[in-house]
Amino acid sequence: MLTIYGVSRSRASRNFWLLNELDLEFEHVPVIQAYRLPDPAAESAPFNTQSPGFLSISPAGAVPVLRDGDFVLSESLAMNLYIAGKAGGPLAPANARETALMEQWALYGATSIEAHALAILYAHSEGRAKSPEGEAEIAAEVARLRRPLGVLNSHLRDHGHVVGGRFTVADINMAEIVRYAHAEPGLIAGYPAIAEWLAACHARPGFKAMWEKRLAEPA
Template sequence: MITLHGVYRSRATRPLWLLLESGTPFNHVPVIQAYRLPDPHAPDAPQNTASPGFLQINPQGQIPAMQDGDLILTESLAIALYLARRYGGTLGPQDDAEGALMEQWALFAATAVETPALEILQAPSGEMGEAILKVAAEKLRRPLARLNTHLQGRDWLVGNRFTVADINTAECLRYAQGHAALIAEFPEVKRWLESAQSRPAFQQLWAARMAEPA
């Protein structure tokens, strides 16, 4: 049985979406970020990223982490890629070229999208926040232009069907979605992101996330 460690309010959404989308049974351990707790070492503290038991699974002290038999995997995008290949059916690659493309989009999401998208999410209000938003949006324009071009005449990123490539990329880009004007500059990206997020598995994921304490 797969065990997925990490609350819904974290990057665990990437493998969790994959698991829900594929209907794969799993055991969920809602390990929470230590920094969200007043005292992560208190005897009654919930299982968190600083708990000794969790540090044995991921000595880096970060969620998500996955166990499948003897395999322990960290890195949300790598976990989603593994689950897609092993359990995801058509969510995963059907040949080597598709596998390469799914890895390409995961690396694209991690290296070109996630950091500026998080800068947008975390920008404070006020003048300094405005300056951060402007720089982050500018950093995202080239990757978004590339994504927009790729999506012209296509519904999904790889193989003309919804796959792990869409999950990983959409989840990294979600952080920037609050910058509606930026996303609107790229209509194919907007259309694709909205259709990914209207899928029942995403809706289920989002409901579970909203049910967790903020």
């Protein structure tokens, strides 16, 4: 059985969403991010990313992490590709070309979209969005997103989904990256194909179940 180390308020949300879609049983070991704790080394601290027991699994001290027998894998996007590939079915790549395309889009999302979308999210969540400095930061990140979101919008307009013309793990990976940009009102609406696709992704029961658990976790 697969074991997932992490919490829903982390990039493990991608993995939990996929596991919901696949209806796979798995073991969940909650591991909270050390930066969210006043003293992660305290005796009373919950199991966290700086706990020796977790560092023995993940020397990088980051969640999520997957364990499958004696195989350990980190990085949420790679974990999802592994889970889907092992499970098979319509969410997995159907052939080597689809495998390559799913890897391509995961890398594109991670390198061209995620950091800028996260910067926008943090500006809002940390209360800086309405300050002159925050507004300038968000405007700069929105400008940096214009090209990659335009590329994704054109692709979704022409194909409907990220890979294979059907809902797959590639959609989950990309949707969880693009979701961060939702923090800026009106940004996603400026890319109609992305907006329609993301709404459909978020309407899926697998996402809703993950999101309900995420909201139930302490912030």
